[in-house]
Amino acid sequence: MxxxxxxxxxxxxxxxxxxxxxxxxxxxxxxxxxxxxxxxxxxxxxxxxxxxxxxxxxxxxxxxxxxxxxxxxxxxxxxxxxxxxxxxxxxxxxxxxxxVEETVLEGRVVAREGELTTVETVAGSVRALAPDVDRVQVVVRADSVTLHDPAEAPPAGGTSARNRFDGRVARIDRGEAVALVTVAVGEGDAPGDDASVADSPTLAALVTIDSVERLALAPDRPVVATLKATATRATPAPDV
Amino acid sequence: MxxxxxxxxxxxxxxxxxxxxxxxxxxxxxxxxxxxxxxxxxxxxxxxxxxxxxxxxxxxxxxxxxxxxxxxxxxxxxxxxxxxxxxxxxxxxxxxxxxVEETVLEGRVVAREGELTTVETVAGSVRALAPDVDRVQVVVRADSVTLHDPAEAPPAGGTSARNRFDGRVARIDRGEAVALVTVAVGEGDAPGDDASVADSPTLAALVTIDSVERLALAPDRPVVATLKATATRATPAPDV
DNA sequence: CGGAGTTGTATCCATGACGGAAGAACGCGG
DNA sequence: CCGCGTTCTTCCGTCATGGATACAACTCCG
Missing domain, CATH: 1.10.10.10 (Winged helix-like DNA-binding domain superfamily/Winged helix DNA-binding domain)
Structure with a gap:
């Protein structure tokens, strides 16, 4: 489809x-x-x-x-x-x-100021623009996710990217000039615990091959993913 | 239109x-x-x-x-x-x-690796995904621009956001929950030089009101804007 | 001065999409 | 056992879209 x-x-x-x-x-x-x-x-x-x-x-x-x-x-x-x-x-x-690839996270709205909401998902809480319903799907487009070296990740207060996930690289699909990096962002997984990586929710990030090398990205390497609330849109979840 | x-x-x-x-x-x-x-x-x-x-x-x-x-x-x-x-x-x-608001920068492709190019524009050089032509328009969507406190901006090597502009806030249009921040990103403007702010090219960034306050954004304040190459798309420029 | 290849303009017609209507089958409830 | 409000199925009229054709007007060129 x-x-x-x-x-x-x-x-x-x-x-x-x-x-x-x-x-x-x-x-x-x-x-x-x-x-x-x-x-x-x-x-x-x-x-x-x-x-x-x-x-x-x-x-x-x-x-x-x-x-x-x-x-x-x-x-x-x-x-x-x-x-x-x-x-x-x-x-x-x-x-x-x-x-572009997208990651869909189901969750529920736990706070709201106008259109801007905080949504609780399996990957942690996310700030997103959401319609006025309780249960939503948060859509994160891979090209809106920025990856950082954990040692040099910007402090939470110093940037307008308000969503931040600590995770580890789960997979890298290299293309010609860009790569799709899948990041495991399970909340409480201890480093080195293999099982948790397999099970935890993932976030897809589209970055240049260049960045993959600069950041020395490789499976299981720790990485910080940030994304802007204004680029994160939620839609009503299907009530199946 | x-x-x-x-x-x-x-x-x-x-x-x-x-x-x-x-x-x-x-x-x-x-x-x-x-x-x-x-x-x-x-x-x-x-x-x-x-x-x-x-x-x-x-x-x-x-x-x-x-x-x-x-x-x-x-x-x-x-x-x-x-x-x-x-x-x-x-x-x-x-x-x-x-x-979403968008900023359009005209420029010419000066380097290329596959789909990924470096485009020279009035605002400086930008890495973007571009078709195979020489003169292009680079489109920067306001919701893909991240703003940082200059003191805490991530180092160029430590992030996958490969485009970085040092600039100063030119204007802030506050909405209910989000604000459109216009950033003057003229290349060689000396701080305090009012004329240069008025003339320099600008970049629109859509951030939450929250971020405006955290970063203490106000007209003429220095700010760093970053954006991902994979979220920056170029199209052929019109040959008028 | 006529020919060529356009731009304008009007009319006809084939096709498809859609609404309306009419009727058969169905199965629960009274 | 009958009625009701559906789901199904079929047929017809209408309307919009868009190609086909025809013809006048125009202007440069040989």
Missing amino acids: DPGFEARLREGGETFEERDATLLRAVDEAGSLNAAANGLGRSYARSHERIDDLETAFGPLVERQRGGAGGGGSRLTANARRLLARFDRLRAALTGTAA | DPGFEARLREGGETFEERDATLLRAVDEAGSLNAAANGLGRSYARSHERIDDLETAFGPLVERQRGGAGGGGSRLTANARRLLARFDRLRAALTGTAA
Whole structure:
């Protein structure tokens, strides 16, 4: 079951989406709306209409010229390029979060100040942004977990990363440039107690290969994981 | 222009989306598919068909019972509840990234190891995940920036947060439980030089009110911002 | 001056999605 | 044994989407 999404930009009742982005890009490459629509296997008339609609909401997108050398053509405006870049950024951000590994911890809310809560989980207590229910799932995205050398871990008061877990490396999955480090964060496990590592809850952290080497990460090495409360979101737990 | 998305879960050619989630939730509340479809203003026949299709891809979702007390009814399976929870987590994660403030820095790629690059920007050099182009926009999400007390900032080698900026607080926008802190990260600005703060590039950081107080953050106070390379994504810059 | 290859604009039509309606099967309760 | 409110199944009308086609307008070029 793989997660996905469809990115959108809304403005003035009109929504710009993937389909529109590919159309604009095709116009940019082909130099004419006709060729673009043709190349995409879409009808010229609809594409033309679509661009008209988009322009009323997002401002001028293509400069059209009819007649002339080669019969004319269309070019993207600077506004259109900015729109495309904005759309790309949104999609990149969403792609990141949709694709990245995540750790899910079930727990219950034990304190709350507005949206900010303290959630008690098997891995200890976590500060997270949570909706107004009692039992929640805390979602920790692997790319939001920072790992530290225990000797040099920042003191609890000196940083805005308010969640801190002492743990030990359980596993390292190396990729090309990044590595997924699984950290056992069982609360009361004594160092050297093998059984506890196998059983304790884990937290996945996505770090660069570089960091793996700088921190000399290896299975069973102690490590400190920190994560920001504002990057930690909770959702209602399923009441099975 | 506000960003948005449509979350999806794909499995076996079928895609589960918002519409389906609301249908399942309505069945859960109403206790019968008939009442659910009716309440949503959707046709029973279509809703029934849709659930059938979803079940062939995602496994059993509703236990149907026809006849009996009250004519029967439908209840969600545990599988359906897990699916809903999974969908909620995805949506929550996407909502977070779509809604959060972001800082965009233009720059050029000066080094690359696979997907991991070093990008030179006005705010200094940043390690980020970037596609294979020369000029990029680096996107830094405010909830991925961690702030530190300069005196207690972790040494560069002892943490997996590989990007580090020394700066000063430019502005603090307090919310209910969180605050958006704008940090001036100009490279060579001398402390006390007011003009440089106004001109230098800024980085937005989303932290809890709590952290604002612990770190005694206030305009013009020095602060260290760190962020992970794996949470920093770049996209091609628009070639205007 | 005509041809070429566009941009505009209008119209037709195939397809799919959806609601509405109608009817059969079901099983508990009165 | 009958009625009720479901779940199932089928058929039809409607609407939105989008391709296909046709045609006028335009302007540079040979």
